Amino acid sequence: MTSSEKPLESSFTETLRQLSIETEDQPNEEDNDLSTSLSPIPTTDEPLHLLVLPTEILLVIVGFLDPKFVIGKLSLVCKRFHKLVSQDAIWKMRIKKTYTGQYPVIAVDDGNFDWGQACYQIEKDCSLWSNYKENMDFYSLNCGHIASVDSVCLLQNGDICVSGSRDRTMNVWDLRKLSKTTKAESASVKSIQAHKGWVWSMTSFDNILCSASWDCWLNFWDIEADFKKVGQLRGNSAFLCPVLQKDVVMSGSYDKQIYMYDRRTDALISKLRHHKKPVLCLSADEHYIVSGSEDNTIGVYDRRANRLLKKIKMEAFPMSMSYSNGQLWAGLRNGEINVLDPTYGKFDIVQNYNIGHNGKITGINNNTGCIITAATDKTLKVLSPCHPVSELTTIDEQLQELTDLHYLNGVLACGCSDFTCGIWRPKSF
Known part of the structure; x- marks a missing residue:
């Protein structure tokens, strides 16, 4: 099996790992409470909240949420969530779970294509018409x-x-x-x-x-x-x-x-x-x-x-x-x-x-x-x-x-x- 023929699960894991690396920047002093870095798991004396979860876990959670909610609500919660859901790779991976074929039919310039909106429309239309x-x-x-x-x-x-x-x-x-x-x-x-x-x-x-x-x-x-x-x-x-x-x-x-x-x-x-x-x-x-x-x-x-x-x-x-x-x-x-x-x-x-x-x-x-x-x-x-x-x-x-x-x-x-x-x-x- 060639590298281009890796199973979807392997591709999924690699994508999660890469996204985790991309979103784990060092925090700025002014963003201490909303850091995009990977926070340590709190002790039992500290409150548990979403921002302390690893990026891989957050991505799995986001995958279960409605794209419209993710784009319109979750992305506005904090800088870490905004950076997380603003990456095209997240939406491309999600679209791939719905359609394994080439999407769109003609390749597009990522800079001029809204992958998040496309994912929302795909899931909406697929749900309605199937x-x-x-x-x-x-x-x-x-x-x-x-x-x-x-x-x-x-x-x-x-x-x-x-x-x-x-x-x-x-x-x-x-x-x-x-x-x-x-x-x-x-x-x-x-x-x-x-x-x-x-x-x-x-x-x-x-x-x-x-x-x-x-x-x-x-x-x-x-x-x-x-x-x-x-x-x-x-x-x-x-x-x-x-x-x-x-x-x-x-x-x-x-x-x-x-x-x-x-x-x-x-x-x-x-x-x-x-x-x-x-x-x-x-x-x-x-x-x-x-x-x-x-x-x-x-x-x-x-x-x-x-x-x-x-x-x-x-x-x-x-x-x-x-x-x-x-x-x-x-x-x-x-x-x-x-x-x-x-x-x-x-x-x-x-x-x-x-x-x-x-x-x-x-x-x-x-x-x-x-x-x-x-x-x-x-x-x-x-x-x-x-x-x-x-x-x-x-x-x-x-x-x-x-x-x-x-x-x-x-x-x-x-x-x-x-x-x-x-x-x-x-x-x-």
Whole structure:
């Protein structure tokens, strides 16, 4: 057995020993009572307290505590606890006990990655979804629309859901009013005659919701002003996939272009055309605009250099994508998932997963705790966020074809072709 193949127990012991060494600095004179050094075990005449325990014992104790409590409470107790729980190695070791695969799928710079928060999210999502029928309540919002629900958007930490439909309306739902003893109608706040065409996609930024429609309009709604319309922009073709940022709104369109507008003046900044067919999905950050098209390609546009950086040929055209946490996940028409590495602008396909979908992947969410996909085969899948991915659960609540999904703060919403919107919410919500 090589050194790289040591048992997990050996690795665990070595990590504890190293952490013990790292946290046993000599105390400063000003920190005598809160020393990070290893204190001797007190005599029977001295009071027993946590700070006199060896670091190895403290690490074992911390391993049984909820990560949220450790980060938000325990780290504030004293300097020794703060130094102890601020080390990435503690959280990496804890994540390894949950998922033995490579996490995250694409290596990250430790300086820009919050391992403690990632551990909290992993344990929370794994607990919720591994036995979701016991831990989650399911609600079918089966009123308010008379056509397929093609888009959903969760707002205000999952308290509010907005559904957009082919009946040209948006429905606002207050999920806090849902219970097993009430009907879906009780959660309906209002219905908005939003567009003159299908409401195809929605996105939000701060207190603004943006809806995109086949009527060639982008409409803007003020969430805090009871969803009052506060602006609109018209294009030359149907808008299919908007992205809303602080000063810019952009959207892929049916006419194969990406439109970029200045939100402050409503002026058209530019039109990008590097696809031969409609642009179906779009993601962006301050450096890149990533677009997926029906021409079986993903285009990467460098915003700083103002040029097309790369075109990636796909096995099938991407219908959904999620770009966050230093990785790009794309759901394809053939039911597979591709993972792209955007490090240094490479955007190379580094993984391809066939997770068992028999239809088009119409929605995908990539976060530090789990990966969730929705497909036209009437199922949702919750996956581990590591390589190789493993399936936590497959959700099949007698749903019809799924059109979209949004996951926020443990709440999952999905649009369905049978005019309904599905909601999964933690029972401790």
